[in-house]
Amino acid sequence: MSETASSPPAPLVKCLVWDLDDTLWHGTVLEGDTPRPAPGAVATLKALDARGILHAVASRGDHDTAVAHLTGLGLDELFTVVEIGWGTKSEAVRRIAGTLGIGLDTIAFIDNDAVERAEVAAALPVVRCHPAEHAPLLPGLPDYRPPYVTGESRARRRLYRSEARRRQAQENHTGPPQEFLASLGLVLTVRPATADDLDRAHELTVRTHQLNTTGRTYDMAELRDLCTSEGHQVLVASLEDRFGSYGTVGLALSELDERTSLLRLLLLSCRVINRGIGPALIGHLLRDALAAGRRPLAEFVPTDVNRVMLVNLRFSGFEVLERTETGMLLGYDPARTPPAPDGAVRVVAQP
Numbered sequence: 001m002s003e004t005a006s007s008p009p010a011p012l013v014k015c016l017v018w019d020l021d022d023t024l025w026h027g028t029v030l031e032g033d034t035p036r037p038a039p040g041a042v043a044t045l046k047a048l049d050a051r052g053i054l055h056a057v058a059s060r061g062d063h064d065t066a067v068a069h070l071t072g073l074g075l076d077e078l079f080t081v082v083e084i085g086w087g088t089k090s091e092a093v094r095r096i097a098g099t100l101g102i103g104l105d106t107i108a109f110i111d112n113d114a115v116e117r118a119e120v121a122a123a124l125p126v127v128r129c130h131p132a133e134h135a136p137l138l139p140g141l142p143d144y145r146p147p148y149v150t151g152e153s154r155a156r157r158r159l160y161r162s163e164a165r166r167r168q169a170q171e172n173h174t175g176p177p178q179e180f181l182a183s184l185g186l187v188l189t190v191r192p193a194t195a196d197d198l199d200r201a202h203e204l205t206v207r208t209h210q211l212n213t214t215g216r217t218y219d220m221a222e223l224r225d226l227c228t229s230e231g232h233q234v235l236v237a238s239l240e241d242r243f244g245s246y247g248t249v250g251l252a253l254s255e256l257d258e259r260t261s262l263l264r265l266l267l268l269s270c271r272v273i274n275r276g277i278g279p280a281l282i283g284h285l286l287r288d289a290l291a292a293g294r295r296p297l298a299e300f301v302p303t304d305v306n307r308v309m310l311v312n313l314r315f316s317g318f319e320v321l322e323r324t325e326t327g328m329l330l331g332y333d334p335a336r337t338p339p340a341p342d343g344a345v346r347v348v349a350q351p
Contacts, residue, residue: 010143011103011105011106011207011209012106012143012144012145012146012206012207013053013106013107013108013128013143013144014053014054014100014102014106014107014207015053015054015055015056015080015096015097015100015102015106015107015108016048016053016054016055016056016107016108016109016110016138016144017055017056017057017058017092017093017096017107017108017109017110018055018056018057018058018059018079018110019057019058019059019060019089019109019110019111019112019113019116019132020057020059020061020066020070020084021035021059021060021061021112022112022113022132023038023041023059023110023111023112023132023135024037024038024041024057024075025037025038025041025069025073026038028061029061029062029065029066029069030061030062030065034069035069036073037073037075038132038135039136040135040136041135041136042075043136043139044135044136044138044139045075045078046078047139048138048139048144049078049157050149050154051144051145051146051149051153051154052146052149052150052152052153052154052156052203053144053146053156054080054081054100054156054157054160055078055079055080055157056079056080056081056082056083056096056100057070057079057081057082057083057084058083058084058089058092058093058096058109059083059084059092060084060085060086060089061084061085062084063082063084063085066082066084067082067084070082078157080100080157080160080161080164081096081099081100083095083096088119088123089109089111089116089119089120090119090120090122090123090124091123093107093109093120093124093127094124099167100160100270101270101271101273101274102210102270103126103209103210103270103305104124104126104127105126105127105209105305106207106209107124107127107128108127108128108129108130108138108143109127109128109129109130110129110130110131110132110134110135110138111129111130111131111132112131112132112133114131117129117130117131128143146203146206146207147202147206148199148202148203148220150199150200150203152200152203152247152248153200153203155247159245159246159247159271160271162243162244162246163246163271165243166184166241166243169243178344181275181276181344181345182343182344183242184241184242184243184275184344185241185242185346186239186240186241186275186276186277186344186345186346187239187240187241187345187346187348188237188238188239188250188277188280188281188284188345188346188347188348189237189238189239189240189348189349189350190235190236190237190250190252190281190284190347190348190349190350191235191236191349191350191351192227192233192234192235192236192350192351193223193227193234193235193236193251194227195224195227197236197248198220198223198224198227199220200236200247200248201218201223201234201236201248201251202218202219202220202223204248204250204251204267204269205217205218205251205265205267208267208268208269208270209303209305209306210270210273210305210306210308211267211268211269211270211273211278211306211308211309212265212266212267212268212303212306212309213263213265213266213267213298213299213300213301213306213309213310213313214264214265214299214300214301214327215301215303215306216264216265216301218253218265226253230256231255231256231257232253232254232255232256233252233253233254233256233261234251234252234253235250235251235252235253235254235285236248236250236251237249237250237251237252237268237277237281238250239272239275239277246269246271246272247269249268249269249271249272249277250266250267250268250269250272250277250281251265251266251267252265252266252281252285253265253266254285254289256294257294258294259293259294259295260294260295260296260297261285261288261289261292261294261295261296261297262297262298262299263285263296263297263298263299264299266281266282266285266298266309267309268281273308275345276342276344276345277345278308278309278312279312279315279316279339279342280341280342280345280347281347282312282313282316283316283338283339283340283341283342283347284341284347284349286316286317286332286338286339287338288349289332290332290334290338295331295332295334296318296331296332296334297321297329297330297331297332298313298318298329298330298331298332299327299328299329299330300313300327300328300329300330301326301327302327313330314330316332316339317332317333317336317338317339318330318331318332319331319332319333
């Protein structure tokens with residue numbers, strides 16, 4: 001089986017951040033223009049949206065005026081985050097990444113102004129920057145062409161918009177954070193992956209870098225073989241709450257023998273980073289392995305962005321057994337009582 005033990009050097013773009021005046025459209029709204037979209041811009045917006053690539057705005061100007069023009073053009077629904085004001089573009093891009101919960105290395109920025117592009121590139125060197133005239137070309141670039149497009153990827157914008165409603169509800173909540181989490185009614189469903197899940201499982205391995213224990217990627221043929229292997233367990237996890245479904249948000253791949261269950265890959269969508277799903281899923285894996293008489297083990301391969309997953313493993317009770325040149329092997333003492341389920345997340349295991 002071929003594997004890659006580190007993150008891809010150039011991750012797929014997850015969000016394209018647009019300047020507006022003289023980039024998305026020709027003209028300047030504040031100068032009284034009623035500009036039309038630039039040639040090819042709308043086609044690029046729709047093509048990338050259909051592939052699950054999000055769009056955001058980082059532009060100078062008056063927020064309400066610009067949004068009104070976006071709405072008048074019928075384009076407002078295509079944008080997940082809108083940052084319009086008078087600050088630097090790099091800070092706007094940084095806020096967009098934080099709002100979406102994605103790495104800066106998965107963001108691209110398009111602007112007609114070379115000075116603005118240079119400012120973003122200097123402050124955020126991992127962000128890919130494009131001149132406005134390249135907008136029609138972007139769908140053809142490898143960084144914008146995920147190998148598989150699933151139903152969930154096509155619905156990604158709607159999932160993020162649901163997340164925006166959750167975020168607004170959280171901002172309006174006046175109690176402790178745990179109280180808000182409990183009010184969501186989070187249900188995590190864990191089940192063996194089937195052939196219908198393979199597109200999404202593969203997509204998670206190539207898109208998810210922050211919440212990823214080893215950074216390994218598996219192609220469709222490898223995942224298909226692993227799903228039917230008696231010596232492996234491939235689980236997918238989906239999440240829902242009172243605002244609706246998050247879709248499939250997790251993947252766990254373990255090697256099994258009579259005595260141990262070795263977690264070779266655990267990853268979670270960045271969209272659930274603040275929902276307590278990591279400890280909930282790890283706790284389920286621990287209890288499942290111990291109930292089968294196996295000692296839980298886990299591999300961890302550090303990257304520039306995945307330390308939070310090591311924290312999750314250690315918090316759940318895994319201890320470092322040995323260190324290697326590429327990472328470490330962790331283990332859970334089978335004599336310990338496994339962690340009790342978190343009351344904020346109800347875990348449902350399906351056979």
